[in-house]
Amino acid sequence: MTAPTLTKDLTAPATAATGRPPQPAATRRLPAVARSGARRAGRGIWASGAIVLFLLLWELGPTYLATASTRVFLPPLHEVLRALGSLIAKGQLQNHLAASLTRSASGFGIAVVFAVALGLLVAWYRSLDRFLNPLLEVFRNTAALALLPVFTLLLGIGETSKISIVAYAAFFPVLLNTIAGVRTVDPLLVRAARSLGLSNFRLFLKVILPSAVPTIFTGIRMAGTSSILVLIAAEMVGAKAGLGYLIVNAQSSFLIPDMYAGILTVSLLGLLVNYLLVAVERHFSRWRTAVGSQSN
Amino acid sequence: MTRGAGPTPKISLRNVGKQFTVRPSKDQPEGSTLTALEGITLDVAAGEFITLVGPSGSGKTTLLDLLAGLTRPDAGQVLVDGKEVTGPGRDRAVVFQQYALFPWRTAAANVAFGLEGTGSDGRRLSRRERADKARHYLELVGLSGFEDRYPHELSGGMKQRVAIARSLAYEPDVLLMDEPFAALDAQTREQLQEELLRIWRSTGKTIIFITHGIDEAVYLGQRVAVLSSRPGRLKQIVDIDLGERSGDRDVRSDAVFIEHRHKVWSLLHDEVRKAQEAGHAKIRPDGSAPDEAPQLSKRQPSKGQLSKGRAA
Numbered sequence: 001m002t003a004p005t006l007t008k009d010l011t012a013p014a015t016a017a018t019g020r021p022p023q024p025a026a027t028r029r030l031p032a033v034a035r036s037g038a039r040r041a042g043r044g045i046w047a048s049g050a051i052v053l054f055l056l057l058w059e060l061g062p063t064y065l066a067t068a069s070t071r072v073f074l075p076p077l078h079e080v081l082r083a084l085g086s087l088i089a090k091g092q093l094q095n096h097l098a099a100s101l102t103r104s105a106s107g108f109g110i111a112v113v114f115a116v117a118l119g120l121l122v123a124w125y126r127s128l129d130r131f132l133n134p135l136l137e138v139f140r141n142t143a144a145l146a147l148l149p150v151f152t153l154l155l156g157i158g159e160t161s162k163i164s165i166v167a168y169a170a171f172f173p174v175l176l177n178t179i180a181g182v183r184t185v186d187p188l189l190v191r192a193a194r195s196l197g198l199s200n201f202r203l204f205l206k207v208i209l210p211s212a213v214p215t216i217f218t219g220i221r222m223a224g225t226s227s228i229l230v231l232i233a234a235e236m237v238g239a240k241a242g243l244g245y246l247i248v249n250a251q252s253s254f255l256i257p258d259m260y261a262g263i264l265t266v267s268l269l270g271l272l273v274n275y276l277l278v279a280v281e282r283h284f285s286r287w288r289t290a291v292g293s294q295s296n
Numbered sequence: 297m298t299r300g301a302g303p304t305p306k307i308s309l310r311n312v313g314k315q316f317t318v319r320p321s322k323d324q325p326e327g328s329t330l331t332a333l334e335g336i337t338l339d340v341a342a343g344e345f346i347t348l349v350g351p352s353g354s355g356k357t358t359l360l361d362l363l364a365g366l367t368r369p370d371a372g373q374v375l376v377d378g379k380e381v382t383g384p385g386r387d388r389a390v391v392f393q394q395y396a397l398f399p400w401r402t403a404a405a406n407v408a409f410g411l412e413g414t415g416s417d418g419r420r421l422s423r424r425e426r427a428d429k430a431r432h433y434l435e436l437v438g439l440s441g442f443e444d445r446y447p448h449e450l451s452g453g454m455k456q457r458v459a460i461a462r463s464l465a466y467e468p469d470v471l472l473m474d475e476p477f478a479a480l481d482a483q484t485r486e487q488l489q490e491e492l493l494r495i496w497r498s499t500g501k502t503i504i505f506i507t508h509g510i511d512e513a514v515y516l517g518q519r520v521a522v523l524s525s526r527p528g529r530l531k532q533i534v535d536i537d538l539g540e541r542s543g544d545r546d547v548r549s550d551a552v553f554i555e556h557r558h559k560v561w562s563l564l565h566d567e568v569r570k571a572q573e574a575g576h577a578k579i580r581p582d583g584s585a586p587d588e589a590p591q592l593s594k595r596q597p598s599k600g601q602l603s604k605g606r607a608a
């Protein structure tokens with residue numbers, strides 16, 4: 001299954017670009033491909049340009065533009081990288097990273113399991129939806145961080161409270177997307193499956209679930225991002241390890257380059273997680289990509 | 297009117313009626329009932345190809361749903377092989393107008409979809425057997441080599457072929473087709489009509505084929521059943537005899553064809569006019585349900601097809 005899909009993925013953009021117009025002259029195709037390739041390369045340079053400029057500014061700005069006192073609070077990039085290097089060498093960064101990852105992965109995992117299960121139930125049983133929906137709306141619109149004190153009071157400052165708040169924050173995007181995914185199943189497909197004699201259970205398994213999967217994964221991706229966000233905040237408030245703790249602790253111990261090293265790690269982690277989840281999401285919505293461009 | 301060919305007809309509709317409750321609207325806060333079908337009596341012999349025409353909203357899809365077992369009649373009986381239809385069954389398969397392929401499945405996996413449960417003999421096919429069958433039926437509809445394509449990588453005509461292959465792979469006795477070729481261009485449609493006839497001749501299935509196109513109805517059907525405008529009643533059944541269809545002769549320009557075509561056209565034309573008039577009248581004198589435009593446009597997105605079909 002994986003091998004053909006992989007090649008398909010590679011060819012998909014090309015066919016989408018050239019195969020869509022019904023009467024593309026053969027001569028038109030080549031320049032179109034070349035043009036889109038050049039445009040993509042140009043886009044790449046343009047997109048990384050901002051990052052490069054930013055890093056340059058970070059490196060040179062504090063040295064040449066800022067006053068000496070500001071420089072202490074905003075060290076140039078190379079000092080931050082050096083701090084990062086020594087944190088890695090001492091194994092501290094790995095410890096903090098492992099602590100954060102364990103917490104967010106557990107919270108996130110718990111949230112995904114329960115949110116998907118509840119979402120499927122709510123979407124399938126209308127009456128359950130009518131019953132739960134108002135309450136879910138209230139919770140959904142309560143910012144997770146606003147509840148942080150409550151979690152800390154009830155569950156202490158240990159792992160339980162952190163994992164719980166991550167789970168809470170990750171729960172709602174997955175839940176809502178699961179419900180939406182099941183709801184938006186094409187009724188025609190349901191009719192088709194029924195006409196082929198599928199029972200309720202198999203209909204759910206073979207039609208409703210697969211067609212909801214892309215939407216569910218959109219929710220999971222959103223949950224991944226917010227679970228890291230909330231975790232860092234929670235670790236800043238009360239923890240003895242973790243990236244959030246590293247940042248706050250470095251700040252209060254006046255280890256400013258360490259603080260920036262922590263921040264840098266957080267943003268890299270966020271990027272990585274998002275990238276991975278986007279890739280997973282794309283993998284599961286492969287079949288959907290071209291549906292939007294179809295005529296019907 | 298009916299042609300009782302065998303001892304028991306394959307399909308038998310006995311005084312079938314179907315009503316829908318119309319949801320409350322501004323005009324009618326209480327809601328009302330709408331009679332979609334009324335007093336339909338029709339026998340279809342095994343192996344027969346019957347086409348069904350009628351104005352938009354005359355209940356053709358409703359009738360097909362009843363035959364498929366997707367809904368139950370409010371009056372009368374729907375019998376297949378003399379047994380009352382209580383739900384979808386292995387003996388019937390539907391081809392829908394909008395293909396209804398599962399977009400996350402390849403062509404072959406779509407065709408194999410109906411084969412994944414336990415079969416009529418209580419046996420479950422192995423993965424290998426399913427794949428073989430899928431390949432066989434894709435070949436039958438002229439799609440060998442497209443097994444691994446996803447629906448979005450297929451043209452409209454190919455998608456409809458896959459849908460037909462899926463229904464055939466289910467190996468039903470009866471094929472129920474709801475305007476299967478309506479969304480296709482004229483050439484593809486003609487090609488698929490040809491292939492459907494070929495498949496019908498080689499497999500001997502009973503086919504009930506709904507269409508908006510009079511040409512299509514006359515060309516494909518051994519009989520054409522004309523439904524009246526709402527409430528749908530069987531207005532008339534026209535027997536079609538086009539003689540031998542051999543060689544490259546263009547049957548459509550034969551005098552017999554044109555004659556049949558005209559007959560169906562005039563039957564239908566009256567009904568379309570009536571349907572239009574009913575559509576404008578708010579409440580009909582006999583107290584029957586007025587036409588509710590929103591419902592009409594909701595169920596079938598393509599409304600302009602009847603006029604298009606006639607122009608073609």
Ligand SMILES: Nc1ncnc2c1ncn2[C@@H]1O[C@H](COP(=O)(O)OP(=O)(O)OP(=O)(O)O)[C@@H](O)[C@H]1O
Pocket residue numbers: 316317318330332350351352353354355356357358359526591592595596
């Ligand atoms: N689920 C439903 N609820 C209420 N009314 C319905 C429902 N399904 C069909 N109807 C009504 O029944 C009538 C017949 O509908 P049906 O879809 O069978 O028409 P049709 O002959 O297939 O039309 P078309 O040619 O446009 O496809 C229509 O007036 C429609 O509004």
Ligand SMILES: [Mg+2]
Pocket residue numbers: 356357358474596
């Ligand atoms: Mg219809």
